[in-house]
Structures are given as C-alpha cells and as structure tokens.
Amino acid sequence: MLNLDRRRQFLDLMAESGWDLLLFYGHSWRKDFFRSLVNFNFFGPHAVAALTRSNELSIVLSHPWDHELLFDKLNGKVAWASDFRSAIRRMVHGRTAIAGKEFMEACFIDESTVSATAAVEALRRVKTPDEIGFIREAARLADSGYSHFVETAEAGMAEFELVAEVEAFLKSHGAEDNFMLIGSGGTEVYGMRPPGERRFQPGDNITTELTPCVNGYYAQICRTMVLGEPSREQQQSFAIFEEAQAAAQKFLKPGVNIKDVARVQNDVFRREGFGEYTGAKYTRVRGHNLGLYPDENPWVLEDVDCVVNKDMVVIAHPNTYLPLSGYMVFGDTLLVTEDGCVSLHQTEKKLFEKAAERRHGTGE
C-alpha cells in the first residue's frame, strides 16, 4: 500500500527543495497525489498524507470507514476528522509543500504553504516497476473490455445501454474504476461524451475510449467500429488515423520531445490535406500520459515541451473529426522502453466492423 520507491523520491525532493513537510492531498475526483504515496482507495471525500523530512508518515481521512480500513495497515499515524479543515491546518508546520494544493478547498490552507504539484507530477511521470505492472493489468482489462464492447454493440441498442454492459463487464473482472466516453453516428459527430439515449443505426461509427483502472492505475484504449460494412470514406479516414498512430508509436522513445510525438501524428493529417483538423476546434490532444490519473501531464500537443523518458506510459491517440466520416478514435497505451516503446495491448489495430442486423431486443 505504501509506495516505497516514491517515498524515497519524495524524501529526496524535500531535501533538495528545503521543505520540512510534504502533504499529498486527494479528494474523490483527484485521488492521485494521495495515492502516489499511500495507495489506498478512500471513500472520501478527502484524504491527506503528510511526510516529514525525517521520514515520518501521518494520514488524516474524512470518513471513519476509511480510517478503520487503513489505521492498522501502515507504520504511521492514521486519524480521521469530521472537521477536515482544522485537521489539515494543524498538520502544517515549518516549510510545508503540498502536492494537490490547487485542488484543495481554499479554506484548508493559507499562503504560508507552497505547491509541490508540478514537482511531484514530474516524478510520477516515470513509472516504477510495480506501477507498470498495474498498468499492464489495466491494459489487459481494456483489451477484454473492448472485445466485450464489440460483441455487445448492436443496431437498436442505446448508447447508455452499451456503456452499462461494458461497465458491468469491467467491474466484474476487477476494474476499480473506468473512464469511458462514447460517440455514435456519422459526419454530424464531432466528439465523444457520456452516453445518451441515441440508438445505434446501420452505418454508424461507434467510437469509444475505455480507461479501466487497476489498483489506482489507468490504461486506455481507443477504437472505432462500424456497424455494417465500412464505407469507402470510413476506410479512407481510418487509414489516416492508423498511419498517424503508427507514426507516433514508431517515433516515441527516450530523448524525443513530446511536441514531436504530436507533430508526427499531425503531419500525416497535413499531408492528406486535413491539417486544420489537428487544431483545438476539432480535437483536444494527440495523447497524454497515464498513471494514477487518466489524463496525466504531459498532454501530447505541438506546444508542449517535455522530453520523453524510459518508463513513461503514454497513449498516442490522433482522435479528431474528419469530414470524410466524422469523429474517429484510435490509440494504444505505450510503454517507453530503452530504445523505443511497446504497446501494452493485444487488441487488433484495425477499423472494427460488425454486422448491422439486430440480434435481439433492447432494454432489460
């Protein structure tokens, strides 16, 4: 539960920075800073871990059930407080830095503390062997989850019904959490969002990004399937996405800059005359780091300056809108190795297709 590799790194960071105390704050949405040191999936809504320069650990939780589950699992002081604000203020002493300070309620702390968010994020970017193990498990789950997605989707089914089935599958197979977006339709679709009541129709692109979480760590897969036989435009469009993702995967290795990982993807679109569809109007990012948060820094964009290191885990996904066939997605979780990168997925790299005939009724 205690990440010992990280603990050593954080102690070094404190010594280098002259901090007496380093707090790791988490709330129910952003548990990642807390879990980077103490990998405990708290119910919430708040948790904070405090590490002193002399390597003492203490934790305050906001729910008594969390306290009961954790108090005898660690060599450190574990408490809970209904008045979390007072508890966290009592922890602060000397030169206190906080990872996750930006997400805290303003009343929790004052100006005497400094933010450790960027420094801790930079350390977290490179994964430890244990963390990579969890992400590998999450990637395997993403593969089987996508397989279930394809098996389950059918004409007449509503988006939210398909998502319910995939969530059920992932949770049944041990996912702690899952971030999932979906899109369906044709050239009128500009992105993905939470599932709606729209029912799938023959000819639809059905896009998804599945992001299951194992022991706090997320892996992500993006794929597009066509309900029925893909049209020429859908095939033409997918070929561009496939080439762009392959370009990123071929390029990604230690020492390259993340902005160039974005550039090599965008260059494929530019060459095909679709350069305008690589900008913010049509897409968000060309990928991002993965770990305890499903959308970690660095984001893969041409204006983000960040050198890639071994053991970073990055998804390269050239997801965007193209007028050929609407919004498409395609991407794999990639582990940066000594001299390149490897995909953590087994799912085929193809435009998935499925017969559009309806097999059975929808709903319950």
Place this chain on the structure above:
Amino acid sequence: MKRGLISWNKSEIPVEVFEQRVARIRAVLAERDLPALVVYSDLWRSNQARFLSNFMPYFNRALLVIPSEMPPTLLCGLSPRVYGWIRSVTTIDDVRPAGNFTKPLFEIAEERQWPRIGALDLERFPYDIHKALHRGPIDLVNVESSVVMTPADDNTELSIRRKASTLAKEILEQEIPNGVGLTDHQFAGRLERRFRRAGAEDLLVLLTNGRSAPAPATGATLEEYFSVSLAVEYRGHWIRISRHHGVVITAPPESRIMEKLDGAYPYELGEASIQAAHLEFRHKGKRLFYGDTAL
C-alpha cells in the same frame, strides 16, 4: 466516475423549476446589491450547479455565472465540441471556454461593468481559482449556500431523490438474495449493469463480509452476512443506501454514522436536512450495515 446517462427529462424537472431556483438566487443578489453570482462545479462537486442549471460535468471544472438580470453563462473546461450537448441537457445557452477561469470571468465583469460579484461558498472554491479570483480587478463577496439554496425545501429535488432511493431499494432487494457465493467484483458488476441501465450517472459500491467497514471490492467471495453500501447518482441527485444479507435485525444498532447529502459534495460526514444514516448491527460476530437517505 460519472459515465452513465446524463440527460434532462423536462417532464421530470420542468424548466420552471430551475427558473424558481435561480429567482431565489437573484432575490438574494438584489438584497445584497450584487450583479451576479458565480458557482464552482466539477466532476465531483456538481450538486450546486446541477441544482441551478442541470449542468453536471463528466470531467473537468466549470464556473456557472448567474447574473441578476441576464441569462446564465457557463465558463467550461470541456471542449467546445461538446457545447451542443451541454446546451441540450441544461438550461444554459451561453457556454464559453473557461481558459484559466478567471480571464473570461473578468472579461464578462468588465463588459457588464460589475465592480464586485457574489461567489457561492467562496472559501470552498479550489485554491488555484480562489487565488486567481482575488488577484483580479473585481471584488468577490461570499454568498452562503445555506441562504440561497435549500434543496430540502424543494419538492422536485425531493421527488427525484425519492425516485433514486426507491430505485436503489428495488435493485438491492432483487440482487442481494443472489449475492452469496459471488465474488464482490461480480456482485459490483451486476449492480453496475442494473443501475446504469436504469439511467444512473454514477455508482460507488462498498462491500464487506462483516469483518470490517464496507470497502471497495477486492475479489473476496461474498458470505452469508455480507453488507453492501452504495452511493448512487441519478439525474444528478445523490443518495446513499446500505443493506445486508442473511438476517432481519430487530435489536438496536451498536453504532451509526450520519452523512450530509445536500451540500457541495455528493456526501460528507455530518448531519443535514437531507442526510443518510448508516446503522451498524452485530449478528453472530459479524458486522451488518443498514442505512437510508432521508429528510
């Protein structure tokens, strides 16, 4: 995470309901001579903006700006590509990119000549936004949510929470008898399917075999005296519920915890007008949990 059906059924929550809620905000703004109120929202803290506009982000953060004499504006961290979807499921037409949140807010304030505005529970804003707001050209004035929003007095709010509660009771009544022998992961998966097919946006499942407090699934096989405790979000309305298998308890509880459900968070420890009580019983050495959401 919030990944279920996010929709707005106007027969369930008519637009007039939101208009009445916003009217109450505006009355307080008028009393305090404030031209607008800004409300913070994110994936987890979506209760307040949802109450006022039906906006509940599936990711990222947002500021809802409610002027005293103009329609609301949403400063949104999500991509402009989903603004159409936001307009389709909320009362908001004016959706703008948030950037760092403060710049667009200050631009609106300058354009409309607002020297100061209200901020709902200002001291509970995230530290970074709070700090940036205080560095800007306008004064921020705290407006207490307890004064302008009382969900417990709102019939529509209560009606949907009751619906969510009834849904949860029905599903648990049907699923718990079949739970023994399943792994807690399998049981959690069954609940995911049932709740999400019924339209729930989010679901948190805690389980125990009676040797600890309820906890996230670990792969354990569910035994005779297992308990399940859920946090369910339905149409943006959160409820909490705990149930157990194996025996009907008539003895008094050994302990209980109270959770507040009508604040900024889906739940937090404390008592409130809308609250959940989780009672703990002992039976044959096992801990059993039972609880409901109530007024």
